[in-house]
Structures are given as C-alpha cells and as structure tokens.
Amino acid sequence: MADERRLPIAADVDVVQARQQAREVAAGAGFTSGDQTVIAAAISEIARNILMYAKRGEIILSVVQNGDRQGVVVVARDQGPGIPDVGRALQDGYSTSGGLGLGLPGARRLMDEFELTSVAGKGTTVSMKKWRRLT
Amino acid sequence: MEVPILKQGHYLIASIQSALTDADLSQLREALIERVGRFRSRGVIVDVTALDVMDSFAVRTLRDIAHMARLRGPDTVILATQPELAFAMVQLGLTLKGVATALDLEEGLAFLNQRGEGRLEDRHPPGGRLDRG
DSSP: OOOEEEEEEOSHHHHHHHHHHHHHHHHHTTOOHHHHHHHHHHHHHHHHHIIIIISOEEEEEEEEEETTEEEEEEEEEEOSSOOSOHHHHTSTTOOSSSSOSOHHHHHHHHSSEEEEEEETTTEEEEEEEEEEEOO | OOOOEEEETTEEEEEOOSOOOHHHHHHHHHHHHHHHHHHTOSEEEEEOTTOSOOOHHHHHHHHHHHHHHHHTSOEEEEEOOOHHHHHHHHHHTOOOTTOEEESSHHHHHHHHHHHHHHHHHHHSOTTOOOOOO
C-alpha cells in the first residue's frame, strides 16, 4: 500500500497536522467531504488524548481495500501510562483530565470500527476504520 | 495563529480564518473576554465557517466563550455550522446548548440588534429616554 502516513504526535500543531493529513487521505480514498470531516474529528480526539495522557505517540494512516469496500485505517499508538479502566474510558462523560469525556466514545461513534488495547505502564493503541462502498 | 478580533460599534467580531490549535482557541477565548470588558461590548460574533474541524475541544471553547461573555452582559452568536460539522458534533455527543447560531454575519447582527432593542425597552419603558454622560 503506497499511501501510508506516519505522523508523530508531540505538540499542539501535530494534532492540527494529523486531522489535515486525515482529510487528504480520506479524500484520496474517495470519501465525501462530510465523511472527511467526520474522520478528521475522530482523529482530532484521539491525537489530543495522546498529547494529554502520554505526551507523545504516533498516528498511522492508511487506505485498505476489502472486496467492494474501501476504508481509511487509523492506528494511534503511544507508550504512555495506559488506561486503567478501559470500560469507563469509553463511557460518555467520564474524564480524568477535566475534559468533557467525549473523546474516546465520540471517536468510536464517528468511525465504523473501533478497537482499543491498553496495558498499564506500557501504553495504548487505538485502531479505527471508516468504510465506504465502491460503486 | 492569532484570530483577528474586529470591533464594530458595540459588537466584537472574531473571524476564524484557518485551522486552529487548542492553544489558539484558548487564546481566542481569553482575548474575547478581555475585550468584552474593555469595550463594554453588547454582542460577540464568532465566525467558525473556516474552522477545519469541530471536535470536543472546539465546541467546549465556543460554549465557554458564550457563557463567560454572558456573565459580563453580551450575547454571543456563532456563525455558521456547516452541515457536515453539525453531523460530526452530533455523533460526538456535543451541542452548543444555550448558544445562538446564525448562518451568516447579517443574520448574526440582526439577532444581536433585536436582542439589544429588547433590552433597551426593558430598561427604558416606552416614552422614557436616558441621556448618557
């Protein structure tokens, strides 16, 4: 797959960069402008979480094809402290940072597939996919 | 990137021209609230039509601006949530509850003017007139 982009996340501007790159990749994969916005919003939440909880990490964007579907794949990885209670972290309104607590659950609703693995002291990986039908 | 804030009569107009970082958004909030106090503004308009994404931080900051401004008097109008931004907001579980929105500057100004008249009438019953300083 030619279109794989690795984006380091270590500062405020990287979050903006990540959602702009996401938009580009999604546009390249034929997503509508509305879907590009949705994907960009989900990535914005995930990237901000990396910054807030792990200080640094990376986001990898790629495009996959699966039968008559094409998708944008987002993998966000950090070596931060991990999430002690993944179940609660995915609940609306739960936050340990004083935020709105909508980041993870929001991103999950925006995307078609969402997977979160976290190991205390080792880090967190979020994998998300958004699909569109090829016509 | 700093967002320019224009003073138009009794109103402040902040027009976001490009993508903003979280820090830029926080800076806009501080600058607007400071100016509301300094100029005793009667209305605030924030144009977000050019904002690249409406995520939880952006919505929270806009809501903060509106609520903080309200404590000092003026109403805030947010211009104009594009349909796709609105969709992402709903999916994220975000609303701009209690915050006025308008589609363009004209509509936003009309809303503020209407609110202003309403309040002047409250203060000065028909026939009454207040001569300032």
